[in-house]
Amino acid sequence: EPDGEFKQAINVRGSVHKIAIDDVQKALLIGTQDTLKVFDMEEYTCVQTNEGHTDVIRDVLFIPERSQYITVSLDHTMRIWNAWSPEPFRKKVADIDPKIKFSEDLWEQIRNCVKNSIEVEDANSIVDKYFQKQYEQKHLSIHDDHPRAQQVSFSNP
Template identity: 35%
Template sequence: MAYCQQRRKFAFSSSTGGVFICAFNPHCADLVLLAELSGHQATVVALVWHPLEDMWVSGAEDGSIRLWREDGGCCVQDLRAPRGITCLCIDQVNGCIIAGVHDTIRVYDPNSGVQVQSYTGHQDTIRGLIHIPEMEQYVSVSLDGTACMWKAYHRGNSLRPGSVGDFALTP
């Protein structure tokens, strides 16, 4: 599920591969369905609003990542990961799409569709990702019980940034 505050819209996915965009109705509790996005061939497991591109971004178990026009009119970019998507986030500085792809973080340029960076280190599925712009870091959590901090990708940086640190999660 994802929310676009500027447009007061939210989107949610279904196990059939569909994504539904709705608006809040200020006059009643009913939801207003604005668009249904279809095209994924597997369950959509991750969904985010891309504020820099004004697009919805969805990721599915088949490794597809799709960028959709704000109004849900059409898919404008179809990216492919080597495995199923487990989570997504947006780099708030450079606009890249950050995807958890099993135990690897993959960074995609939304305009070219090219993977520009990857980060490895988790031993199991990555279940959550965030970008912390002021720290220039990504933080990931995995089913292996660890959280890791990574140096954020910077365009034009030919060095492969690595892990800043990791720590075990305790209940």
């Protein structure tokens, strides 16, 4: 195909605020007003809809090491979603130690995602304090109120 030729339109039924690509599952992640929609890039069909935010999604991040998507919203929350997979049943080939730390590059991506998406005084210190297993801080709460997501709420102490 020549460069610039139209290939496919995707109707997301709302404003697109952020996009990312899951290059493992070949999926397009689209952050709309308050929903993360996942589209199969071969069929161009919506294969997963993740609802839960109450305001605009400002950033989307794919974490291939954990098969998760992260969304950050103007509702001052960050949600962690299980990634879509076209193969719902997979053979277990290895156990992963939950104490394994993320790489510094991944931490930098998460820091930038938080910094560019919600208004906080020091996004780096938030990530450093709260994502490195120091959940005892007063103003971080994790909610398992959605079957496919965890919500992390930030508030001033």
